[in-house]
Each structure stands twice: as C-alpha cells, then as structure tokens.
Amino acid sequence: MPEFDFTRLRRAPDVEAPNLQAWDATDELLVREALATGIRGDEIAVIGDAYGAITLALTDAGMPGIRVHQDLVTGRRALARNAAALGLTDGTDAARRAAAEHADGGADGPWVPTFEQHELDERLLTGIRLVLLQLPKALAELEEIADAIARWAQPDVVLIAGGRVKHMSLGQNDVLGRYFAEVQPQRAERKSRLLVARGLRRPDGPPPFPVSTAHPGLTLCAYGGAFAGDRIDIGTRVLLEVLPDIRSAEVAIDLGCGTGALAATYAMQHPASRVIATDRSAAAVRSARATMAANGLENVTVTLDDAGSELPVGTADLVLLNPPFHLGSAVDEAAGHRLIQAAARLTRPGGEVWTVFNSHLDHRRILQREVGPTEQVERTPKFIVTKSTKR
Template identity: 60%
Template sequence: MVFSYAALRRFPDVEAPNLQAWDATDELLVQHALAAGVAGEEIAIVGDEYGAITLALADAGLAGLRVHQDLATGRRALARNAEALGLAGFRSHELEASLFEGARLVLLQLPKSLAELAEITDAVARWAAPEVTLIAGGRVKHMTLTQNEVLARSFEHVQPQRAERKSRLIVASSRREVSASPPFPVTARIEVPGRDELLTVVAHRGAFAGAKLDIGTRVLLEVLVAAGTGATVVDLGCGTGALAATYALTHPEARVIATDRSAAAVASARATMHANGAIVDVAHDDAGSEIPDQSVDLVLLNPPFHLGASIHTGAATRMFEAAARILKPGGQLLTVYNSHLAYKHELSRVVGASEQLHRTSKFTVTRSIRH
C-alpha cells in the first residue's frame, strides 16, 4: 500500500491552504532510501519538518530510525502524525553523536542557512560510519552552488542529481577527515544598549543572526532601557538569547524566561546565559505553550515573518496570540518589526491598545497593553 503523504498535518504549526506538510523532496529522499536497502537502525534523518520522511520509511517496515528536527513544532507534528497513523519505529535525537553513530545513510532536507548546513555535514563526517552516504535534497528554486561547496568541505564526492518535480537531490560520499573539535558553536563579544560591559554571545548553526546582534534586537534594546520593566519577563523567540541575557543582567530582581522553537537557538541561548552568568530559564517550546496563562508582566518580541521558505503573516500572529495569552491584564508587549509590515493594527486586535514607541528607516517598536 502506498504511503499517504496527504494524511500528514503541520499542526501545531500554522496550517493554511497554501501550506502542506510534505513536498516532492521528501518523496525523493524516501525513494532513494528504500532503494539503498539500508537497515532502519543505520539510517539518520535530519530536517524532516513534519515527519513525512520518517513516517513513510516506518510505514515501509523500517525500524530503529533516528531523526533530528530543529523545531519544536516539527517534533510535535511528527508525534501527532505518528499517533494518527499508528506508526512507530523511530526515536528523536539532538544534533549529537548518538544521532549518527553507525549510520550508513543520512537523509537531509537542506536547511536555509549555510552555517546550519556546515554544522550538520561536519557532524555526519565526524560521527557517522566511515562508509556513510549523505543524500541532501531541496526545492530547486532555493538551492545554490554554495551548498555544494559546503558539502564538499566534509565529503570528497558531491554529485547533484537530475531535478524531478522541481526538487533535486545531492549525493555526498567518501567523508573527509574532520578537525579535532567541531567548528560550532561560535562565540563573540559584542556591545549592547543599556549595558557598559560587553556581552558574550554563543551561536550554534542556524540560530538567527549568529554571534551578532541583529538590527531589530538592537533597536528594541535601545527602547527597552526606558520603556519596559516587569517582575516576570519573557523573551518570546529568543534566538541566541542576547535580549534575555541583557535584560537579566540589567534587572537581576526579575524572573526572566527565554523560549524558542528552534533547538539550535535554545542550545545557543543556554550557552550565552552560562557565558555571561545570566540567570534565565531557557525552554525549547512552541510560542510559549508551556507558560501559564496570565502569568507574565512583560513580553519582548522580535517576531519572524517566514514559515520555512514561505512568507506568511501567520508566523507573527501566532506569537501575538501567545503573548496575549501569557500576559496578565495590563501587562506589556514590546514588539520590534520591519516597518513595512505594519503590525500595529494586528497587535491592537489580538493583544490590546498599541502605540508606536520608536521608528527608524527600517524598524518600528510598539508597546501593546493587554486588555
């Protein structure tokens, strides 16, 4: 019986008519894996957004599959889809040795970030079986020659395949020798508004902005010095944790929570807190789902406007709804966003009365009071 990809859902991620839980790349990766005849316990899967690869292989009878998904939403979608389809035979891992040890075949949905790709391919070359083959795939419109160059740093043979249904696979084999220590995470010392001392930022692979302070966060910090205080503060979508760490260090009396749906971001934020001696609770969570309702005084937010490779306003709206849920009545949400997105009306609708606090040529900072 042919596996039904159409039965898969993205939930709890955003769902819409133009968003689906699989694409042709997933199907091509599954076809190549089944043709390779490798046992399930010798297969590692990376970047399986909603479980399409893992569950199709499990449905084909493979067991012992190892899978790494960066996003909390992806992990929850995989678990829900597996339960709905009555499938098992896989185990989730972080991006570490246990994911790859003994793996002879690694299936990879290509990430957007070249840094993330570099960390993944180094990990495969570092920990997988000597004879490992890495099959990476993506939508042709998002693929670049630079991705081949990154793969070639860790593998001697990198062979792009013919495009099919607007997707393409790349087969990498003959792993190269790796450095004595992994190239990630990276560390930098940066200046941040509101703090005299430099802040140490630690960044793994795909963490947004890497070991730098992105412009939006800098603008929000400039406003935060004068505009925001609270006994319980949440950095919603914390990235490397620069915002939460700065707040915690400048407001030691506050309880600060940092959450992100990206495992790479969470690992980065935890390392950033440790490097600076900042006391912050860091959680791998989807839009603060584990934070109790009406328990927070202040939410800090630099929302995304992409869902994978798609631009979709639902990404920001989910964050606004999360902030509205966890804020106490009268609590504040400080949001920074690209000015052309004009989120003020949406913030007023979802959260409460909103005002512009600051505006630059690129970014706007608003304050919303929870009604």
C-alpha cells in the same frame, strides 16, 4: 505494497494554510532513494524532516528503528501527531497514549515503537550508514550537520541531501566537499534536486560551533542553525535601543528568543527580574543557553517550546517580542500572529508587550486586538517598536 499517502500528513501545531503543505517533492525523492539502497531502518538517520514525511513514509514501508532530528519543536509535535494518526508511533509513553487515542480499538489499540527522536549529537549518528537530509537554508547550519555526520557516523556513510532547486546554491556543495571526498549532484526532478555525498573525511579539530562575538556589553553565542548567527539582527537591534525605557518586571519573557540577545541584555539591566527565554528552535535554545553562560547570567531560564505553550496563562509582567514573518521559505504573517496571541495569553492584566516588527506588517492592529491599547514608541525606515498594555 501501496505507496505512502503523503496527503494525510498535517502541519499542526504549526500554521496551516491552503498554500502550505506538510511535504514536498524533495521528501518523496529522498524516500525513493532510501528505499533503493536496501539499508536497514536502524542504520538510517533523517535530519530536517519538517513534519515527518520522510520518517513516516519509510516507517510505513517496513523500516523500523529510524533516528530522526528536527530542529523545530513544532516539527517534532507534528511528527508525533502524524505518527499517531497513522498508527506509526515512536517508543515513548506519550506516543503510545496518542496512538491509542487515534486507534479504532481505543486505549488497547495498536502500538509499535518505530522511530527515535534525537538531538543533533552522537546518539543520533553513531552506527549510521545512510543520512537523509532536507537541506537547510543557512550554510552555517549545513556545516554543523556535515561536521556531526563526519564525526560520528560510520566510515562508509552515504549522505543524500535534497532541496528545492530555487533554494540551492553551489555554496552547499562547497560545504559538503569539506567533509566528503565526493559530492555528486543528481538530475533535477519536479523542481527538486538531490546531492549524494560519499567518502567521509573525519574532522581532526574541535567542532566549529558554537561561535561567539563580543558586542558592546554583550557576548553572543550561536550554533549553526540559529537565525542571524552570532550577529544581532537589525530588528533586535532596534528593540535593544529602547530597552532602557522598559520598566523592571518581576517576570519577563523573551518570546522567540533566538540567540538570547534581548533576554540577556534585559537580565543584565534588571538583575532582580526573573527572565524566561523561549524558542521553538533547538539550535536557538542551545545558543541562548551558551549566551547566558558566556555573560554569567543566572536569572535567565531558557526553554524549548512552541510559542510559550507550556507556560501558564498570565506568567509575565513583560513580554519582549521580535516575531518572524517567514514560515520556512514562505513569507507569511501568520507566524507572527501566533506569537502575538501567545504574548496576550502570557501577559498579566496591566502588563506590557514590547514588539518590534517590519513597518509594512499589520501587527499593530493585531496587537491592539489581542493584547490591548498599543502605541508606537520608535520608528526607523524599516521597523516599528510598539508598547501594548494588557487589558
């Protein structure tokens, strides 16, 4: 059997750039180890497969039935696109249509259901004997994943987790050690390392997430994979301080809402407004929904989406934006630029986009170009808040 060609994979619809690729050496090591176990595809779960490299390499090797969980909707869409391009689709009608579009035979081209998308829940892990994991950056996210495996996977499950050596820490071993009797680091290869965990320990208490913290006027809830957890990150805090100066809008969007601090606070200040909170992270969306429930807010809708792509043009009178400047472990302004472009698309003429960003970033120029006239309304040693009016 020929080796899987990882170079055919793409990151789209996520940002693509010469210094970014859709797989790494860790993916290749995880695939190699999974093939060596002899475990069937329908007994394997893959977690954190950024753009589908692990899932599709195993599927291409003749292992159907793999269950996969990706936190980011951009990763889910990239997996679907890559699968369709390779003729390795999941069992959904949408995937069948996408595969037909890429097939040489047109609408009657080849289609085989091969893998299943799941959330981080019991359906992902029941009956699973092997879990392949790209280690997350946050220990809280790793704990939530390990707890889920320990609750629902088979008693003899083996976890093979991997990451780039420069991003790994002994804290990851400690977290896994609470849920497995044995955690064995493997020898590093190509600047990646695998951890093999065995001897599952079933939890005897409730799940550790979501967590919640009462802040002044706001209860914030968070699942393990949500950025900043149940804290208010400093950029959001700066924008919250000027929130009372923002006008009441018929429809407001918190674009990249995270745990929902901005959306919840604005909704409490403007109960007549319809607020939409959207994020590409499933953990963030679950967290934001829990935040809205904890604060008794019924005028907020929380959606899982990539940069508001499923919302119509000109949906909102107001967009609140705290864009990221990282793509995974890479520092890249392109992620923020995508959200600024989305804010421009979503804002009605005359509407406003309020943005907070690190002062060293070039976002004001991008806002001026994409949205319209942009003025600085607040500045701290690290952050700038701007107001842009849609032309």
